[in-house]
Amino acid sequence: MSKKICINKKNVLILLLIALFISIMTFSSSYLLGKKTTYQSKAAPPQNNPKIYGGTEVTDLTKWPFIVRLFEIHDFLGKKFGSPSSSGYCDGTIVAKQWVLTAAHCVIKRKTSNIGIYIGSIDLHGANGNAQTIYINDILIHPYYNADKNENDIALIKLSKEIDLPIEPVSLNSDITKERDGQVGVIIGWGLIEDEARTSILRQGIIPILDKSRTLKWDQRYLNSIFSSTIVAGYPNGGAGICNGDSGGPLLVWSGMRWLQVGVVSGTTYGSYYKGEPTCGAKHKPGIFTRISYIGTDTQNNAVNYMRWITENIGERTDYFIGTQLTPTEKTEYYNRICDPQEWDNKLPPVCTLNIYHGP
Numbered sequence: 001m002s003k004k005i006c007i008n009k010k011n012v013l014i015l016l017l018i019a020l021f022i023s024i025m026t027f028s029s030s031y032l033l034g035k036k037t038t039y040q041s042k043a044a045p046p047q048n049n050p051k052i053y054g055g056t057e058v059t060d061l062t063k064w065p066f067i068v069r070l071f072e073i074h075d076f077l078g079k080k081f082g083s084p085s086s087s088g089y090c091d092g093t094i095v096a097k098q099w100v101l102t103a104a105h106c107v108i109k110r111k112t113s114n115i116g117i118y119i120g121s122i123d124l125h126g127a128n129g130n131a132q133t134i135y136i137n138d139i140l141i142h143p144y145y146n147a148d149k150n151e152n153d154i155a156l157i158k159l160s161k162e163i164d165l166p167i168e169p170v171s172l173n174s175d176i177t178k179e180r181d182g183q184v185g186v187i188i189g190w191g192l193i194e195d196e197a198r199t200s201i202l203r204q205g206i207i208p209i210l211d212k213s214r215t216l217k218w219d220q221r222y223l224n225s226i227f228s229s230t231i232v233a234g235y236p237n238g239g240a241g242i243c244n245g246d247s248g249g250p251l252l253v254w255s256g257m258r259w260l261q262v263g264v265v266s267g268t269t270y271g272s273y274y275k276g277e278p279t280c281g282a283k284h285k286p287g288i289f290t291r292i293s294y295i296g297t298d299t300q301n302n303a304v305n306y307m308r309w310i311t312e313n314i315g316e317r318t319d320y321f322i323g324t325q326l327t328p329t330e331k332t333e334y335y336n337r338i339c340d341p342q343e344w345d346n347k348l349p350p351v352c353t354l355n356i357y358h359g360p
Contacts, residue, residue: 066321088190150266154290236284264289
């Protein structure tokens with residue numbers, strides 16, 4: 001006599017729902033990493049040149065220990081799904097033991113329970129360093145953030161606890177003279193590289209800060225996305241720059257004593273996917289960054305002072321990160337390139353024509 005097999009339909013249904021949820025999350029993570037963090041919703045993917053490559057993988061966490069990765073978390077039946085390698089979408093910087101600085105568009109309309117902060121490793125798979133995931137208590141978006149223009153694109157994240165790793169916060173710049181035309185800038189992040197490829201290893205690139213007037217000569221549409229409160233940076237002929245997934249990360253300069261964060265990655269400039277126009281590291285398409293030192297008014301005549309807003313929320317900070325200068329090879333390669341007349345449409349930046357050394 002054969003035995004009957006009893007099947008609990010409720011348990012089967014739960015298992016099917018879990019399998020379906022995992023499949024959806026896997027697809028969503030892949031989709032999110034493929035979305036463009038540019039001002040145009042149909043901005044082009046990277047074409048032939050690697051981005052944030054200026055360009056190498058970072059091999060030592062102590063080089064930029066303050067960098068963090070934001071990733072999406074989803075709750076299902078009491079369990080959390082998501083990881084920095086599968087659902088990471090933006091970057092940020094540690095500015096205090098319990099605070100992270102990022103771009104407003106990275107956290108707008110998101111719940112605190114749906115964001116995780118990954119710290120302590122240059123590898124999103126946690127293969128090195130002291131990788132930790134910390135959850136968040138609060139999101140503070142700049143009160144005058146304008147999503148339509150991507151203006152005042154800056155936000156703070158309060159962590160659920162203080163970071164217990166020996167990580168010094170990055171110094172924030174309040175001196176506009178550190179943002180000269182041709183100034184050495186360093187960008188770091190886990191964004192897309194060549195051919196829309198993903199990277200699990202942190203990358204860095206070296207790019208020049210550009211005077212706004214240069215960019216406006218290339219394309220008048222930039223009038224709608226470049227403000228006094230933004231910094232523009234990238235090579236005139238392209239080849240290196242920020243790309244999708246780098247939003248919220250830092251633009252850094254050497255002060256002569258330490259590294260300063262002068263900008264927050266806001267987006268790349270205009271381009272159309274359907275017209276085959278690249279936006280990442282492309283000719284005449286530099287990256288746009290929120291200028292941390294800005295004091296003034298925005299396009300709606302609101303009084304803006306980013307440093308005051310940051311300090312009022314996180315308090316005074318201590319134990320700033322210092323870091324090390326660029327290597328002689330990195331310096332030489334950078335200045336050889338930006339001082340090459342073929343890079344520029346008109347005149348060279350002051351660091352070349354006046355033989356003034358502003359770099360690290």
